[in-house]
Amino acid sequence: MTNLLTAPWPWYVAGPLIGLMVPLLLLLGNKTFGISANLRHACAILLPEAAKPGFFRYDWRKERWNLMFAAGLVLGGLLAGLVFANPEATHLSGRAVQSLRGLGVTLRPGLVPQELLDLRRPVVWLILSLSGVLVGFGTRYGGGCTSGHAITGLSTLQFPSLVATVSFFAGGILSANFLLPLLLK
Amino acid sequence: MTYIPTPSADQTRSFPSTLSLFSYLLAGIFFGVVLVKSEAASWYRIQEMFRFQSFHMYGLIGSAVLTGMLSTWLLRRLKARALTGQTIHVQSKDPGLPRYVFGGLIFGLGWGLAGVCPGPVFTLLGSGLWAMLIVLLFALLGTWLYGVFRDRLPH
Numbered sequence: 001m002t003n004l005l006t007a008p009w010p011w012y013v014a015g016p017l018i019g020l021m022v023p024l025l026l027l028l029g030n031k032t033f034g035i036s037a038n039l040r041h042a043c044a045i046l047l048p049e050a051a052k053p054g055f056f057r058y059d060w061r062k063e064r065w066n067l068m069f070a071a072g073l074v075l076g077g078l079l080a081g082l083v084f085a086n087p088e089a090t091h092l093s094g095r096a097v098q099s100l101r102g103l104g105v106t107l108r109p110g111l112v113p114q115e116l117l118d119l120r121r122p123v124v125w126l127i128l129s130l131s132g133v134l135v136g137f138g139t140r141y142g143g144g145c146t147s148g149h150a151i152t153g154l155s156t157l158q159f160p161s162l163v164a165t166v167s168f169f170a171g172g173i174l175s176a177n178f179l180l181p182l183l184l185k
Numbered sequence: 186m187t188y189i190p191t192p193s194a195d196q197t198r199s200f201p202s203t204l205s206l207f208s209y210l211l212a213g214i215f216f217g218v219v220l221v222k223s224e225a226a227s228w229y230r231i232q233e234m235f236r237f238q239s240f241h242m243y244g245l246i247g248s249a250v251l252t253g254m255l256s257t258w259l260l261r262r263l264k265a266r267a268l269t270g271q272t273i274h275v276q277s278k279d280p281g282l283p284r285y286v287f288g289g290l291i292f293g294l295g296w297g298l299a300g301v302c303p304g305p306v307f308t309l310l311g312s313g314l315w316a317m318l319i320v321l322l323f324a325l326l327g328t329w330l331y332g333v334f335r336d337r338l339p340h
Contacts, residue, residue, distance in 0.1 A: 002287070007213050008222055008223070008224050009222040010221075010225060011223065011240075011241050011242075011244035011245040011248060012220055012248055013216040013243060014219055014223030014225075014245060015223070015244060015245045015246070015247065015248030015249045015252065016249065016251075016252040017215055017219050017223075018216075018219055018223065018225070018245070018249035018252075018253075018255035019247075019248065019249040019250065019251065019252025019254075019255075019256065020253075020256060020295070021216055021253075022253040022257055023253070023256040023259075023260050024259055025209075025212065025275070026257070026260060026265075026273045026275070027260070027265065027267055027268060028205070028208050028209065028212065028267065028268055029205060029209075029267050029268065029269045029271075030241055030267040030269065030273055030274060031209075032273045032275070032276050035302075035303045035307075036302075036303040038303065038307075039296060039303060039324055039325060039327075039328040040328055041248070042325055042328075042329065043323070043328050043329050044331065045327055046243055046325070047329065048217045050214050050306015051329075051331040052332075053329075053333050053335065054332075055331070055332035056332055057327075059214065061266060064206060065205070065206060065209040066209070067205050068207075068209040068213065069206025069209045069210070069211045069213035069216075070213060070307050071210055071213060072209065072210045072211065072214040072215070072216070072217060073213045073214075073216060073268060073304060073307035073311065074217065074308070074310055074311035075210075075213070075214045075217060075306050075311055076213060076214040076216060076217015076218040076219075076220070076221070076308060076311065077216065077217045077220070077226070077307065077308035077309055077310065077311025077312040078311040078312060078313075079214065079217070079218055079311075080217065080218040080220075080221035080222055080312075080313045081221045081226070081309065081311060081312025081313070082310065082311070082313050085312070090227055090230060091225060091228045092229055092230075092233055092238075092239065093233065093238045093239045094192060095236070095238040096229070096232065096233040096236065096239060096303050099232065099233075099236055099238065099320075100229070100232070103232075107229065109272040111221070111224070111226050111227045111228065111229075111312065111314070112227075112228045112283060112300070112309065112314055112316075113228060113229070115304060116228065116299065116316075117314060117316045119316060125319065127298050127299055128271075128299055128317075128319040128320050128323070129297070129319055129320075129323040130226060130296070130298060130323075131263070131295045131298040131299035131301065131320055131323075132299070132319065132320040132321065132322065132323025132324040132326070132327060133295070133323045133324070133326055133327035133330070134294045134296075134298070134326035134327065135292055135294065135295035135296065135299075135301070135302065135306075135320070135324050136290055136295075136323065136325060136326060136327025136328040136329075136330075136331070137288075137292075137327035137328065137330055137331045138247045138288050138289065138291030138292025138293070138294070138295055138327070139288070139292050139302075139303060139324075139328075139333040140327075140328050140332070141284055141288030141289070141292075141331050141338065142284060142285055142286065142287070142288020142289045142292055143277075143278060143279055143284060143285070143296040144278075145302045145303045145304070146221065146238060146246075146296075146302045147302075147303075147304055149278075149285075149289075150246060150250070151246075151249055151250060151253055152253065153252060153278060154250045154253070155250055155252075155253025155254045155256075155257050156250065156252070156253075156254075156257055156275045157254070158278045159276065160278040160279070160280075160281065160282075160285050161278060161285075163282065163285040163289065164285040164287060164288070165289070166289070167285060167286050167289025167290045167292075167293060167332070168285075168289050168290075168292060168293040168296065169235075169254075170289075170290055170291060170293060171289065171290040171291065171292060171293020171294040171296065171297065172231070172293040172294070172296045172297035173235075173293075173294075173297065174293070174294060174297065175235075175293070175294040175295070175296070175297030175298050176231070176232055176235035176236065176297035176298075177235065177236065177297075178299070179294065179298060180232075180297065180298055
């Protein structure tokens with residue numbers, strides 16, 4: 001029974017569930033599914049007036065629904081990632097495991113490798129902080145992340161989202177295959 | 186003959202605001218669970234994806250998009266209304282091209298490093314990975330930086 005609760009789901013089950021987020025939020029209140037906007041709202045809330053560019057001057061209270069959604073994400077992570085955490089390591093392909101070895105990372109149970117959570121290593125701080133800045137800057141510049149563009153934008157047949165999604169992958173392929181190995185060696 | 190005004194078709198019915206906000210919390214919990222169960226929040230899976238070493242993530246995103254396309258088409262076809270009473274209307278993305286190319290590339294670069302996009306950052310934080318706070322704080326910094334330099338960037 002515990003297996004059922006902790007085991008990961010196949011893509012053809014989880015994928016459609018992800019896709020259903022788009023109509024779900026539309027039905028709940030005509031909301032556009034897009035998580036990165038929360039980063040903007042957080043800035044709008046936290047920034048003092050003196051350091052607040054025009055981009056953050058708007059009524060963030062109208063977007064409380066999204067902040068509640070983000071709070072839900074945290075709780076969902078607690079539930080599925082901690083309480084019912086998968087005790088088995090991810091079922092990666094053989095080639096993927098080999099690539100990991102090349103990066104000096106060992107496949108163990110968990111969603112993120114221990115090697116990237118070891119805060120005693122300066123390179124881990126570099127990777128996490130650099131990743132954060134790029135994600136924060138890039139998602140606002142590009143007007144969305146995977147949820148906003150790859151899922152919602154493509155589902156609603158919007159060309160800008162196709163451009164964005166292709167660019168996401170170009171960037172990701174570059175950093176995963178070239179930048180990350182450079183940093184980890 | 187006196188004209189008796191009828192309520193406009195898009196007049197929002199009352200959907201109690203606390204209940205409404207709670208429903209988004211529930212939706213978020215649901216999606217957080219799905220992010221973990223689908224392994225979209227897994228650094229391992231993202232690395233595998235960017236090296237084309239498995240179909241898993243492509244099947245995931247592909248089936249998500251197909252489902253999203255089908256369901257939103259259905260909503261439009263049925264001229265469905267939200268629980269708040271409004272007719273469902275999908276917002277168009279802002280016009281432009283450079284912003285999507287450059288912004289997308291920059292986000293992608295970040296995604297390929299720590300293996301996280303915004304959703305998983307929150308979800309992994311909830312699962313107890315406190316190191317994700319570093320990613321989140323620097324993401325807020327990055328967001329602020331965009332706000333500062335926005336007027337000088339091509340969109």
